Amino acid sequence: MRSGGVSAAALERDLAARVDGEVRFDAGTRGAYSTDASNFRQVPIGVVVPRSVEAGAEAVAVCREHDAPVLSRGGGTSLAGESTNAAVMIDWSKYCTGLLSVDPDGRRCVVEPGVVLDHLNDLLSPHGLRFGPEPATHNHCTLGGMIGNNSCGSTAQRAGKVVDNIARLEVLLYDGTRMWVGETSDDEYVETVRAGGRRAQVYRQVRELRDHYLAEIRRCYPEVPRRVSGYNLDSLLPEKHFHVARALVGSESTLVTVLRAELELVPVVPAQSLVVLGYPDIAAAGDAVRRVLPHDPIALEGLDDRLIHFEREKHLYPEALALLPEGSAGWLLVQFGGQTTEEADRKARAMLDDLCSSPHPPVASFFDDPAREAELWEVREAGLGATTRVPGLPDTWPGFEDSAVSPDRLGDYLRDLRKLYGEFGFSEASLYGHFGQGCVHSRIPFDLVTASGVGSYREFLERAADLVASYGGSLSGEHGDGQQRGELLPKMFGADIVRAFGQFKAIFDPGNRMNPGKVVAPYPIDDKLRLGADWEPAETETFFRYxxxxxxxxxxxxxxxxxxxxxxxxxxxxxxxxxxxxxxxxxxxxxxxxxxxxxxxxxxxxxxxxxxxxxxxxxxxxxxxxxxxxxxxxxxxxxxxxxxxxxxxxYAGRIRPLAHYSMGWLPLAARLASLAPRTVNALATAPGLTDLVKLAGGVARARAIPPFASESLQAWYARRGPRGSGRRGEVVLWPDTFTNRFHPHIGQAAIEVLEDAGWRVVTPGGTVCCGLTWISTGQLATAQRVLRRTTRLLHPYLRAGTPIVGLEPSCTAVFRSDAEELFPRDPDVSRLRQQTLTFAELLYDRTPGWQPPSLGRPAMVQTHCHQHAVLGFNADTALMREMGMDPRVLDSGCCGLAGNFGFERGHYDVSQACGERVLFPALRDAPDGALVLADGFSCRTQIEQGEAGGRQAVHLAEVVAMARFGDVPAARPEQAVERPSSPRAASLAVLPGLGVAAAAAGGLAARAAGQRIRDH
Known part of the structure; x- marks a missing residue:
């Protein structure tokens, strides 16, 4: 295979032989790296993930021998196409993440290019320092990417752009020249040139270029705080000390490869206050910026009513949105800092006093509570996501998403920009951004899939570039040029400076091998689009209806x-x-x-x-x-x-992995096993049988599969019958497979608590299931049949409006989400979604006057992923607090078991690593008196089988029942709960065999039908 004249096979072979890292030329890697966050797409030749900076340098050397273009990549979030190209991509983000040194007194540090900004600032926090610029992607952007883009963020109001915070860079030229560059005095320049060699040549040519274009640089570079477009030739000016490192910042991997960086740091601001100012519209908010700036805020952001409307449509941050001053259609978020809260508050109140004396004072809200401030900043940081995929509106795209003008002219610019939007039918586009520095963010509903739409996209970009230039502004105030703005740079700088850009690139990269087609001699703005008029994706009839x-x-x-x-x-x-x-x-x-x-x-x-x-x-x-x-x-x-x-x-028409049969058909296997649970559990411990059956079922050998209960919940309920007054009405307690066959004691506890609370509880008998295991293994035709049967069984309750209470979060989430995705037009499925509640939701939200029992205990809480994503956990935490508990909801993410995932062969190590990130260490350190609470069967199983200090988790229903009906032990209270038991090391290994048998008995006859997409 050849790519642009390069033999990809030979290049891959040599890279693999010489580079200490991961060399990936496979289809999957190339597809995953084919685009960034921009409108553009180019499939890379291959990807190299170096294990060290030296390995990255060696990768460039190999590419040079093959004349292959090179592109460095950090987080891959570029919005202008600068991190996508038909080149060898060097991804620094996995291994080259070091903080190499810190000089607290000099406020400097040296880093590798792959370190993530938030991680770096965490490491710097003991010194009371941080790297100043903080874009909205701060929890996953890398310093190398920030340097390549000249990133900013809201904190640039105080700290400046990345270019303002760079001391030195260690760079590698494509020809192999490697050097540290930075500020250069006249004496240092003379010494460098006298030493001779390629470094001397570079410095001499750069100095000659600067001197030749000195007048044009002074005249043509916009005097705005957020000039990010173009190369930083102004950093070479005498008054800026011929700063070669800063001239290379923002060059988007088109000039050099950055190997290490020495950063200038700023002190952490100990205390902050936030003022939210409301104005009649966003342009009026823009007008007010010039009056706010003299008060020296550390951040100054603007939001318009469209952004707020979009966030409300998406149900984002409702509590924070309620804090915005009412009656406004444009807002400014103004943050002040100080050594104390009193100092920050004093600055904020001085600004408010000044604004109140103006002819048209704004509506204002004042906050010095860090939690409230954080909520409001989330509203601002959600801008990109909130303006994408707004229900009922066309898709929006970048392209003209970060223009910048002088803050003094921002209001007029916003009016003219809104007028231009109206001419092109883009009136619904939001305008927001870093208003204190004149930077405006916006996603626009371009039509990028028809020839006429792409033509309109080009025409708009050219007109918009003319508008920015007329204001003396910058095409990019944050995201860089790449392919998106490279073609438009002459409108902003003029032909002479653009010619200088080409000569500057030729000094460092004469062969045009560094990220070609970006910034200099760029690809056209309507070429290599991710979509484009020729994009024709294959449409297939699907099971889910989207x-x-x-x-x-x-x-x-x-x-x-x-x-x-x-x-x-x-x-x-x-x-x-x-x-x-x-x-x-x-x-x-x-x-x-x-x-x-x-x-x-x-x-x-x-x-x-x-x-x-x-x-x-x-x-x-x-x-x-x-x-x-x-x-x-x-x-x-x-x-x-x-x-x-x-x-x-x-897998349509093909044999599936064994685990799809053993665990996909778990409900049927469990029903068969419950005919003789003690016998099945005994067989599980038989020597020699355990490993054999796990092998046959595709189950990880290290896993112990939980034992079956001696009596199912359905059998217990049928024997016991309903009790209680039922004065509040009737509820259906859903007997999911995990509660019914493995942990019926949870269902029993829930029934007793709900009856005590005044509900009459009904538990359906017979064969019932939500279809979860078939959904998770992609056996969707079977899942559809199961859900059809379930809705028929529940039909009387659904028509009566009876609440359906789920105890297992993953099964409950099927009713609240997946079922309607499979059957969006089925009225019973819609009722099922609306009537399904969690145990806590029923008690806390639907049982007025009920007094929960008291239990003054701390609790370590592992929220099930599906509850986090679909159901919500607010009712649970509210109920626990009302009981007097002190719940610590762990920020642990997925426990790692995730239903069938952690049981499947080949997944055990990843499953345990997920648990070891946060969950297991937190439980090992948990006090003995704390409850360990996890409603999910998977979560409880992972905790029991993982390195969690021997702790076991209980369900919220068990906790309420223990508090209401029994004593709670002082230490390890979960010991009071009765569980089905078998030897921990080898419990029910026969389950996979039963799963295979179940699939054979109940599913293989339907396999052919199972591949067809059934009625929806």
Whole structure:
């Protein structure tokens, strides 16, 4: 295979032989790296993930020998196409993440290019220092990417852009020249030139270029705080001390490879206050900026009414939105800092006093509570996600998303920009951004899939560039030029300076091998689009109906805009596999990219085998189907659903993995096993049988599968019958497989508590199931049949409006989400979604006057992923607090077991690593008197089988029952709960065999029918 004249096979061979790192030229990797957060797409030649800076330098050397273009990549969140190219990508983010040294007195540190900003600032916090610029992607952007882009963020109001915070850079030229560069005095320059060699040549040519264009640089560079477009030739001016490092900042990997960076740091601001100012419209808010700036805020952001409307439509941050001053359509968020809260407050009140004396004073709200301030900043940071995929509106795209003008002229610019939007039919686009520095963010509903739409996109960009230039502004105030703005730079700088850019590049990269086609001699703005007029994705009839994506799987996959929040190293639920493996293909974004490539919308896609793709299958294999992305992703990508859809098509008409039979058919296997549970549990411990049956069922050898209960919940209920007054009415307690067959004591506790609270509890008998295990293994036709049977059984209760209470979060989430995705037009399924409640929701929200029992205990709480993503946990925490408990909800993400995932062969190590990130250590350190609470069967099983200090978890229903009806032990209170038991090391290993038998008995006859897409 050749790519642009380069023999990819020979290049891959030499890289693998010489580079200490991961060399990936496979279809899956190339597909995952084919685009960033921009409108553009180029499939890379291959990807190198170096294990050290030296290995990265060696990769460049090998590429030079093959004349292969090179591109460095950090978090891959670029919005202008600068981190996508037909080149060898060097991804620094996995291994080259070191903080090499810190000089607290000099306020400097040296870092490697892959370190994530938040991680760096955490390491610097003991010194009371931080790196100043902080873009909204701070929890996953890398310092190398920030240097390449000249990043900013809201804190740039105080600290400046990245270029203002760089002391020195260690850089590598494509020709192999390696050097530290920085500020250069005249004496240092003379000494450098006298030493001779390539370094001397570079310095001499750069100095000559600066001197030749000195007048043009002074005249043509805009005097605005956020001039990010173009190369930083102004950093070479004499008054800026010929700062070569700063001249290279923002060069987007088109000049050099950055190996290390010496950063200038700023002190942490100990105390902050926030004022929110309300104005009649966003332009009036822009007008007010010039009056706010003299008060020296440390951040000054603007929001318009459209952004707030979009966030309300998406149900984002409702409590924070309620804090905004009412009666306004434009807001300024003004933050002040000080050594104390009193000092910060004093500055804020001085500004308010000044503004109140103006002819048209704003409406104002004042906050000095850090928690409230954080909530309001989340409203601002959600801008990109909130303005994407707004219900009922066309999709929006970057392209003109970060223009900047002088803050003194911001109001007039916003009026003219809004007028231009109106001419092109973009009136619904939001305007917000870093108003204190004149930077305006916006996503625009371009039509990028028809020839006329692409033509309009070009015409708008040219007109908008003219508008910015007329204001003496910058095309980019934050995100860089790349391909998106490179072609438009002459409008901003003029022909002479653009010519100087080309000469500057030629000094460092005469062969044009560094990220070619970006900034200098750029690809046209309507070329190499991610979509484009020729984009024709394959549309396939699907099982899920994607009602929120126009019924289209391809449009569902396009939800991913590349912002990369799924690449966080910790915090939240999304994305557990990435947090463990640090692989792009194991992030939600990487998987979405592969699914996009799979749909064959472009003839050069590296994924050529559609739904049968092994590359896509392998990327999805480590997806835990936790649904964390459904809630944590700014645009609600639902990779668990996409994985199930893919598996259904991938294995259509083919033999599936053994685990799909043993665990996909678990409900039937469990029903068979419950005929003789003691016998089955005894067989599980038989020497020699355990490993054999696990092997046959595709189960990880290290796993112990929980034993069956001696009596199911349904059998217990049938024997016992309903009790209590039932004065509040009737509820259905759903007997999910896990509660019914494994942990019926939880169901028994729930029934007793609900009856005590005044409800008459009904538990359906017979064969009932939500279909979860078939959904998670992609056996969707079977899942549809199961759900059809379930809705028929529940039909009388659904028509009567009877609440359906679920105890197992994953099964409850099927009723609240997946079922309607499969049957969006079924009225009973819609009723099922509306009437399904969690145990806590029924007690806390639907049982007025009920007094919960008192239990003054701390609790370590592991929230099930599906509850986090679909059901919500507010009622649970509220109920615990009302009981007098002190719940600590762990920020541990997915426990790692995730239903069948952690049991499957090949997943055990990743499963345990997920638990070891936060959950296991937290439980090992938990006080003996604390409750360990986990409503999910998977979570409880993972805790019991993992390195959790011997702790076991209980369900909230058990906790309420213990507090109401019994004594709670002082130490390890979970010991009061009775559980089915068998030897921990080898419990029910026969289960997989039963699963296979169940599949054979109940499913194989339906396999052919199971591949058809049934009625929806």
């Amino acid at each position: 009602p929120h994506d126009g019924g289209s799987f391809s449009r569902a996959v396009l939800r991913c805009v590349g912002v990369g929040r799924c690449r966080r190293e910790g915090g939240g639920v999304m994305c557990p596999s990435y947090m463990v493996t640090r692989e792009e293909e194991h992030s939600t974004r990487g998987r979405a990219r592969l699914l996009f490539e799979m749909l064959a919308g472009h003839p050069d896609s590296p994924i050529r085998d559609g739904w049968r793709s092994t590359a896509v299958r392998d990327a999805l294999d480590l997806c835990l189907a936790c649904k964390g992305c459904k809630s944590d992703c700014p645009v609600n990508v639902d990779m668990a659903t996409y994985k199930a859809e893919f598996l259904a098509h991938h």
